[in-house]
Amino acid sequence: MFIGEYQHNLDIKGRINIPSKFREGLGDKFFLTKGLDNSLFCFPDNEWKIFEEKLKALPLTNKNARAFVRLFFAGATECSLDKQGRILIPQNLREHSKIEKEIMIIGVGTRVEIWSQEEWDRYKDPDNISYDEIAEHMSDLGI
Numbered sequence: 001m002f003i004g005e006y007q008h009n010l011d012i013k014g015r016i017n018i019p020s021k022f023r024e025g026l027g028d029k030f031f032l033t034k035g036l037d038n039s040l041f042c043f044p045d046n047e048w049k050i051f052e053e054k055l056k057a058l059p060l061t062n063k064n065a066r067a068f069v070r071l072f073f074a075g076a077t078e079c080s081l082d083k084q085g086r087i088l089i090p091q092n093l094r095e096h097s098k099i100e101k102e103i104m105i106i107g108v109g110t111r112v113e114i115w116s117q118e119e120w121d122r123y124k125d126p127d128n129i130s131y132d133e134i135a136e137h138m139s140d141l142g143i
Helices: 020-026 045-056 063-074 091-097 117-124 131-141
Strands: 005-009 015-017 030-034 040-044 077-079 086-088 102-108 111-116
Touching: 005 015, 020 040, 020 102, 030 045, 030 063, 030 091, 040 045, 040 091, 045 063, 091 111, 102 117, 111 117
Parallel strands: none
Antiparallel strands: 005 102, 015 086, 030 040, 030 077, 040 111, 102 111
């Protein structure tokens, strides 16, 4: 399980260090793709396969389903860590997530999310998100 948040910087070549606590869980091969809320999603191979099967099961006749599948597959790239524990974030994914220099890497249970520091700060600002309001709606999801 991936938990916690870690601040890092993008290097001049577009690489980031993956926190050591996340490296083992990601394994030798994992997938990076466009996420939601201007983030990137990083799935270990086994979680990617589960998510991939769910996406493949969506109806091709549904316009929103097609768009959602395109978002994730077209932006996806297979990753592996270099000897220093870094990955390269392709330019198109940096643009999607507005990553320039300072980044946040957060654990979200079954995946890792990568955010620009500015977008992460904006997202979790109390003026933009109310934990109490979100908690009230969790009962709709069975929590």
